[in-house]
Amino acid sequence: MPDxxxxxxxxxxxxxxxxxxxxxxxxxxxxxxxxxxxxDELIGRWEAAQPDGAPPPQHRPAPxxxxxxxxxxx
Numbered sequence: 641m642p643d644x645x646x647x648x649x650x651x652x653x654x655x656x657x658x659x660x661x662x663x664x665x666x667x668x669x670x671x672x673x674x675x676x677x678x679x680d681e682l683i684g685r686w687e688a689a690q691p692d693g694a695p696p697p698q699h700r701p702a703p704x705x706x707x708x709x710x711x712x713x714x
Contacts, residue, residue, distance in 0.1 A: 643668050644686045650679060 645653070645668055653664050662672050670678045 644689050645682060646686055647683050650682060 653660055655661060660674070665672060665674055665678070668682055670682070
């Protein structure tokens, strides 16, 4: 049975040139050349395998050096 990679794992597997290697796609059950919509299909399979659908995105705190000006248009 092929792996069900998360959307984050799919993006992390990109090569420096921005594509994916043939052997990585094969491990996920994607044929070569990859058909149109393969990424959406993988993400859909992963979401369907989650108990309550896809988990919410992880909250990332702002960097310590981030400053936001408040604008009041009121």
